[in-house]
Amino acid sequence: MIRQLFDSDVDLVIRSGFIHVPLLLDPSVDREIHTPPEAHTLIRVNGRQFVRAVSLQSLLENYPTIQPEAYQALRSACLQKFGATRRLEPIPVGAKLRTILLHVMPYFIRPHRGLKRGTLGEGELLDIIASKINIPARRYSEATELLDTSSLRKVLKGLEEQGGAAERTQDAVISARELQEWIRKAVARRIIDEARAHLAEVLRQREESPEVQRRHLAIFLHLAEEGSLEIDGFGFCRIGDTADYHVYKHTGEYALRDFYGRIYLFPDCRVAVPTSGPFRPLVMERYKHPFLEGHDAGQEICLRGFRPPSTFAAAAVIQALEEGINALLYGYSSRRRNGYHSLERLPKRVGSLGFGDSPIVGPTDYPIVRKGQILDVDFEDYRVSRDHPKIATGQVEVTNDLTP
Incomplete structure (x- = not known):
C-alpha cells in the first residue's frame, strides 16, 4: 500500500503526525462521514475529505523494511x-571467527585455577x-592504519555539520511525490x-x-590470516x-572397560564441529571407537537422540562438542555393549535393526540405528593390563565405570 501511495499522483495531508489520504466518495460513504466513528479520523481541507492512514513517525522508522x-x-x-562508508564497516575479521574466539573459546579454557x-x-x-x-610486526602496522583517529575525526566533523532534525511538513495539501x-x-x-x-x-x-x-x-588480523589456533587443548x-x-x-x-573388566587405553583425538554445518561432532583423526563405524578420519560420532542445531551459534558449537566428547568418554556401556562394535571380540552374529530382513553383523543396541553392513573393528591393540603405569597411577581415568 505504501509503495503504491508513493508512486501515485494523489494529494495528501499531514496533520498531527499522521498522513491523511483522500476519501473516495460514493452515496454510502457520504452518509457515513457525517457521523465519523472516531475523532480526528476524518478531516476536511479545502472542501475535501481526508481519512487518517498511517503515522509519519512509524513510516520513517520502518522505511528500511518498506x-x-x-x-x-x-x-x-x-x-x-562524507567518506564514512569504510569507517562504518566492521574490522575485517569474519563473524564466525569472532564468535569462536570470543564466545566459544572462553568456555573451554581456564587461565587460572578456580576461574x-x-x-x-x-x-x-x-x-x-x-x-x-608471536604476532608479526606488519600486523601491528595494519592495525595502526585501521585505527587511525585523525581521518575518523574529519569524517565525524562532516557528519556533525549535516546532522539535525528534518524540517517539519506543514498541515497542507501536498502531492505523494512531494511527501516521498x-x-x-x-x-x-x-x-x-x-x-x-x-x-x-x-x-x-x-x-x-x-x-x-x-x-x-x-x-x-593475524588469526584471520593464519586461520588456526590451539590453546590448552581447544582450537580451530x-x-x-x-x-x-x-x-x-x-x-x-582415556580408558574404557569391557564386559569382562579388561581395560582399553584410547589415544587422544580431536572432537570437532564444522561451522558450515551440519553441527554434528566428528573425530578429525583416523580413529576407532565403539561409537564410530569404521577406522577413518572425519567420522561423525554416532549419538542416539541428538538433534543438532540448525544454525551456527556459539551455543550450538559448545553443545555439539560436549555431546561428542561425552559420548566417546562416557557413553559406552560395558554391560550393554551399546556401540557399533564391542571392545571384546565376539562371535559374529546377525541381528535385525527393524529394517525387515536386512542383516547387520555385530551388536544390536546401537547409539544410532543404521541400515547396512557394519565393518568389523578390533580393539585388541588398545588392551592394557590393570598394572599399566598410566592406569595404576591414575594418570588416565577409566571413564565408563559408572555408565549403566
Missing part, C-alpha cells in the same frame, strides 16, 4: 558523500592469546545522525586505550579457502 532497496541506495550515497569457564572478557582472552603466539521526497530527506538525516553517533562511540573507544586497541586488532582450523572452520577440543587419553 523500501529496502531504496534505503540501501540512500544509505550508501549518504555515507559515501569459572566462560568468565573471560574480550581483553583478557586476547591477552592470553597474545602470550601464546520529504521522507527521503528525513531518512537521510536519520542515517547521518546514526552514523555520527556510531563514529563518536568508536572514536571514544579508540582514544580511551589506543595501544590496547591496536594490540588486540593485530591479534584478530580453517576449512580449505572458505570462511568456515573446524572447531575442536582434544579428549586427552
Whole structure:
C-alpha cells in the first residue's frame, strides 16, 4: 500500500503526525462521514475529505523494511558523500571467527585455577592469546592504519555539520511525490545522525586505550590470516579457502572397560564441529571407537537422540562438542555393549535393526540405528593390563565405570 501511495499522483495531508489520504466518495460513504466513528479520523481541507492512514513517525522508522532497496541506495550515497562508508564497516575479521574466539573459546579454557569457564572478557582472552603466539610486526602496522583517529575525526566533523532534525511538513495539501521526497530527506538525516553517533562511540573507544586497541586488532588480523589456533587443548582450523572452520577440543587419553573388566587405553583425538554445518561432532583423526563405524578420519560420532542445531551459534558449537566428547568418554556401556562394535571380540552374529530382513553383523543396541553392513573393528591393540603405569597411577581415568 505504501509503495503504491508513493508512486501515485494523489494529494495528501499531514496533520498531527499522521498522513491523511483522500476519501473516495460514493452515496454510502457520504452518509457515513457525517457521523465519523472516531475523532480526528476524518478531516476536511479545502472542501475535501481526508481519512487518517498511517503515522509519519512509524513510516520513517520502518522505511528500511518498506523500501529496502531504496534505503540501501540512500544509505550508501549518504555515507559515501562524507567518506564514512569504510569507517562504518566492521574490522575485517569474519563473524564466525569472532564468535569462536570470543564466545566459544572462553568456555573451554581456564587461565587460572578456580576461574569459572566462560568468565573471560574480550581483553583478557586476547591477552592470553597474545602470550601464546608471536604476532608479526606488519600486523601491528595494519592495525595502526585501521585505527587511525585523525581521518575518523574529519569524517565525524562532516557528519556533525549535516546532522539535525528534518524540517517539519506543514498541515497542507501536498502531492505523494512531494511527501516521498520529504521522507527521503528525513531518512537521510536519520542515517547521518546514526552514523555520527556510531563514529563518536568508536572514536571514544579508540582514544580511551589506543595501544590496547591496536594490540588486540593485530591479534584478530593475524588469526584471520593464519586461520588456526590451539590453546590448552581447544582450537580451530580453517576449512580449505572458505570462511568456515573446524572447531575442536582434544579428549586427552582415556580408558574404557569391557564386559569382562579388561581395560582399553584410547589415544587422544580431536572432537570437532564444522561451522558450515551440519553441527554434528566428528573425530578429525583416523580413529576407532565403539561409537564410530569404521577406522577413518572425519567420522561423525554416532549419538542416539541428538538433534543438532540448525544454525551456527556459539551455543550450538559448545553443545555439539560436549555431546561428542561425552559420548566417546562416557557413553559406552560395558554391560550393554551399546556401540557399533564391542571392545571384546565376539562371535559374529546377525541381528535385525527393524529394517525387515536386512542383516547387520555385530551388536544390536546401537547409539544410532543404521541400515547396512557394519565393518568389523578390533580393539585388541588398545588392551592394557590393570598394572599399566598410566592406569595404576591414575594418570588416565577409566571413564565408563559408572555408565549403566
